[in-house]
Amino acid sequence: MKPSIKLGLCTLLVSLLLISAIVPAMGAQPEDKNSVSVEKALEHANAYMMYFTAENTPGFEKWNGASIDPKPLELYDINGTKLYYLFSVKKEENVIGKMKVGANKKLGASVLTFEFNPIPMKVEEALKKSIEIGMEEYPNCEISSTVMVLYSYPKIGAMSVVIDSRGEMHRIIVDAHTLEKVPDKKITETENGIWSVYEQISDIDVDDNIKKWNDSDKFTEAIKNANKEGISTSEYIAKNQIFRPDYTKTSSKFLNVPLYGGETVFYCAPATAQMIAAYYGVQHTQDYIYGIMDDGSGGGCTNAEQLTYYKSSDGLNKKGSKEDTSPQYYEAVSEIDHSRPLKCGVTGHARVCTGYLDNGYPAYLAINDPSPMGQGSQYLEAWGSVVNYIYVRD
Numbered sequence: 467m468k469p470s471i472k473l474g475l476c477t478l479l480v481s482l483l484l485i486s487a488i489v490p491a492m493g494a495q496p497e498d499k500n501s502v503s504v505e506k507a508l509e510h511a512n513a514y515m516m517y518f519t520a521e522n523t524p525g526f527e528k529w530n531g532a533s534i535d536p537k538p539l540e541l542y543d544i545n546g547t548k549l550y551y552l553f554s555v556k557k558e559e560n561v562i563g564k565m566k567v568g569a570n571k572k573l574g575a576s577v578l579t580f581e582f583n584p585i586p587m588k589v590e591e592a593l594k595k596s597i598e599i600g601m602e603e604y605p606n607c608e609i610s611s612t613v614m615v616l617y618s619y620p621k622i623g624a625m626s627v628v629i630d631s632r633g634e635m636h637r638i639i640v641d642a643h644t645l646e647k648v649p650d651k652k653i654t655e656t657e658n659g660i661w662s663v664y665e666q667i668s669d670i671d672v673d674d675n676i677k678k679w680n681d682s683d684k685f686t687e688a689i690k691n692a693n694k695e696g697i698s699t700s701e702y703i704a705k706n707q708i709f710r711p712d713y714t715k716t717s718s719k720f721l722n723v724p725l726y727g728g729e730t731v732f733y734c735a736p737a738t739a740q741m742i743a744a745y746y747g748v749q750h751t752q753d754y755i756y757g758i759m760d761d762g763s764g765g766g767c768t769n770a771e772q773l774t775y776y777k778s779s780d781g782l783n784k785k786g787s788k789e790d791t792s793p794q795y796y797e798a799v800s801e802i803d804h805s806r807p808l809k810c811g812v813t814g815h816a817r818v819c820t821g822y823l824d825n826g827y828p829a830y831l832a833i834n835d836p837s838p839m840g841q842g843s844q845y846l847e848a849w850g851s852v853v854n855y856i857y858v859r860d
Contacts, residue, residue, distance in 0.1 A: 498570075500570050500571040500572050500676065501548070501569065501570055501571075502567075502568060502569050502570060502571060502576070502679075504536075504538065504540075504551055507538070507551045507553075507567040507568070507569065507576070508534065508536055508538075508551075508553065508567075509686060510567055510576045510577060510682060510683070510686045511534050511551075511553050511565050511567050511577060512534055513685070513686040513689040513690055514565075514577045514580075514685075514686070514689075515529060515532070515534065515555065515565070516689055516693065517685075517689045517699055518580070519532075520698075520699075521699075521716070521825075523718075523823065524718065524720055524823075525580070525582055525720075525832075525846065526580075528557065528562050528563075528582075529555060529557075529562065529563060531557060532555050532556060532557040532562060532563070533555075533556055533557075534553050534554070534555055534556070534565070535553060535554040535555075535556055538551035538552050538553045538554070538567075539551075539552040539554075539589065539614055540552075540569070540613070540614065541566075541614050541615060541616045541622065542613045542614065542615045542616070542625070543615065543616065543662050543663050543664050544615055544616075544617055544625065544637070544639075544660050544661075544662050545662050545664055545665065547570070547664055548569040548570070549568075549569055549570070549573070549615075549616055549663060549664070550566045550567060550568055550569055550573075550578065550616065551566070551567045551568075551569055552564055552565070552566055552622075553565045553566075553567060561584065561586070562582075562583065563580065563581055563582055563583070563584065564579070564580075564581040564584045564845075565577060565579065565580055565581070566578040566579045566581075568679065571675065571676045571679035571680070572664075572667055572672050572675050572676060572679075573663070573667075573675060573679070574674075574675035574678040574679060574848070574850050575678045575679065575681070575682050575828040575848040575849075575850070576679055576682035576683070576686075577682065577828075577848065578847065578848050578851075579620070579845045579846060579847050579848070580830075580845055580846040581843060581844070581845040582844050582845065583844070584843065585643065585838050585841050585843060587622060587642040587643060588642055588643065588645060589614065589624070589642060591645055592614075592623060592624035592640045592641070592642045592645060593612055593614070593624040593626075595624070595640045595645055596612060596623075596624040596625060596626040596638045596639065596640040597609055597612055597626050597638075599626075599638050599640065599647060600626045600628035600636070600638040601628075603628075603636075603638070604628050604630040604631070604636060605631070606630075606631045607628045607629060607630055607631070608628070608629040609626055609627070609628060609629075610626075610627040610628065610629050610635065611626070611627045612624065612625065612626040612627075613625055614642070615639065616663060617639050617641075617648055617660045617661075618648075618653050618658075618659065618660050618661055618813070618814055618815065619661075619663055619812055619813070619815075619851060620812070620815070620835065620837065620843075621641065621815070621837055622641075622642045622643075623639045623640050623641045623642050623648055624639070624640050624642060625637055625638065625639045625640075626638045636650070637650045638650075639660060643837075643838035643839065643841075644731075644838070644839055646731070648660060653813060653814035654766075654814065655766055655767070655768045655769070655814065656763065656764075656765035656766040656767070656768060657765055657766065658731055658732070658766070658814075659814065661813050661814065666813070675850075678828065678850075681828075682828065684708055685708075688702050688703050688706070688708055716823075716824070716825040717799075717822075717824050717825075718821065718822060718823040718824065719802050719803060719821055719822060720802075720820060720821030720832055721745065721802060721805060721807050721820045721821055722745070723741050723742070723744070723745045723807050723818055723820040723834055724741055724744045724745070724834075725741065725834050725842045725843075725844055726740050726741050726744075726752075726836060726842055727836055727837070727838065727839055727840045727841040727842035728752070728836035728837060728839050728840070728842075729752045729753075729839070729840065730839070731839060732756075732764075732765055732766045732767075733752050733756060733836065733839075734766070734815050734816045734817070734836045734837065735756075735759060735766065735767040735771075735772050735809075735816040736752040736753075736755040736756040736759060736767070736775075737752055737816075737836030737842070738772075738809050738816040738817060738818050738834075738836055739755045739759070739772065739775050739776065739781075739782070739809075740752055740755055741807070741818045741834055741836075742776075742782070742807050742808075742809070742818060742858055743755075743782050745807055746782065748782060750781075755775050755781070758774055758775045758778055758780055758781050759771045759772055759774055759775045766814075767816075769789045769791075769811070769854060769856060770789075772809065772816070772856055773787055773788070773789060773856060776856065776858050782858065784858050784859055784860055785860065786857075786859035786860050787856060787857060787858050787859055788856070788857055788859070789854065789855070789856050789857075790854060790855040790856075790857065791853070791854050793810075793852050793853070793854060793855045795822075795824075795829050795831075795849045797855065798810065798819050798822060798831055798852075798855065799822050799824070801819070801855075801857060802819070802820075802821055802822055806857070806858060806859060807819060807820050807858065808855050808856060808857050808858055809854075809855060809856035809858070810831065810833065810852055810855060811852065811853055811854040811855070811856075812851050812852060812853055813853055815837065816836070817833050817834060817835045817836065818833065818834040818835075819831050819832065819833060819855075820832045820833065820834050823846060828848045828849065829848070829849045830846040830847060830848055830849065831846070831847050831849060831852070832844070832845075832846055833845055833846070833847050
């Protein structure tokens with residue numbers, strides 16, 4: 467049977483999409499007054515890197531003498547709106563770090579994450595596969611768009627929007643590390659899926675987030691001007707009374723927690739527990755931990771199931787462990803100050819909080835993330851994404 471003309475055009479479009487850099491996704495929104503240009507984002511990224519390296523901040527030792535590639539990977543929300551610029555930090559042509567910088571002031575503090583020793587993504591392969599799957603699942607389709615998306619923070623993938631023969635739209639999302647198709651359904655504690663960052667920002671949060679971005683911009687200008695005057699950023703801020711009086715009181719602490727990648731797509735909670743257990747000198751496999759956590763229903767583990775491992779005598783035997791569904795930054799700081807790493811969850815995903823860095827504004831948590839699967843990642847994350855904690859206590 468001969469392929470249809472429509473399929474042939476779709477195949478041609480595959481090549482054009484992959485060669486020509488990728489267009490905005492389904493429902494892409496026009497840029498609004500709060501959009502941040504790539505030039506402004508790069509300005510913030512450079513200033514923050516300059517500040518943290520000059521301050522000899524732990525984790526940034528290798529970033530001395532590094533530079534930022536001015537051409538970032540653009541990451542979109544699953545609703546089609548530009549979300550973050552992912553900048554690569556390079557030293558001697560090697561990528562030694564990544565920085566996510568917001569593409570909209572509504573997201574809050576401009577520099578969301580500083581990632582150290584990042585695992586390379588399979589961007590081109592993911593883009594190609596998302597298109598191929600769309601063509602296979604919807605014969606005679608049209609590929610409306612293909613972009614890189616943050617489909618379930620912090621997970622990144624390629625998303626193709628397919629228009630089938632009936633004119634209906636479908637999203638095909640492929641993870642940028644595993645190259646596995648991600649189900650287009652709302653993520654839960656127990657089932658893999660996707661969620662929109664923008665849809666979780668309430669109208670009440672918008673004004674506060676814009677203020678946070680404006681503070682990031684003030685901080686960026688302070689770093690640049692301090693450099694021109696040949697003084698420290700702290701001196702410049704204090705002299706010009708840019709922020710509150712205690713702004714320059716930097717505090718930080720980092721715990722030595724080993725990093726483990728999740729062994730399956732559902733093992734972020736067991737991998738998180740494995741890291742915390744190893745910190746306390748307890749060696750349990752992820753399969754063993756999952757066996758205690760899982761109630762027999764399979765899939766991911768709820769917070770209640772995770773607590774079973776932390777509190778059980780067959781698990782970590784930390785009887786005082788408990789869940790917190792209204793987390794605050796100072797609570798994580800208190801746990802770290804007491805040398806207790808904690809589970810630090812975002813929507814549908816478990817990670818370990820291993821430390822904090824607070825120089826007045828913004829405040830960051832140090833994260834050991836079991837994603838990408840089989841490898842894991844370490845980064846500093848600006849406060850604002852966490853939805854729950856599990857305190858691991860005696």
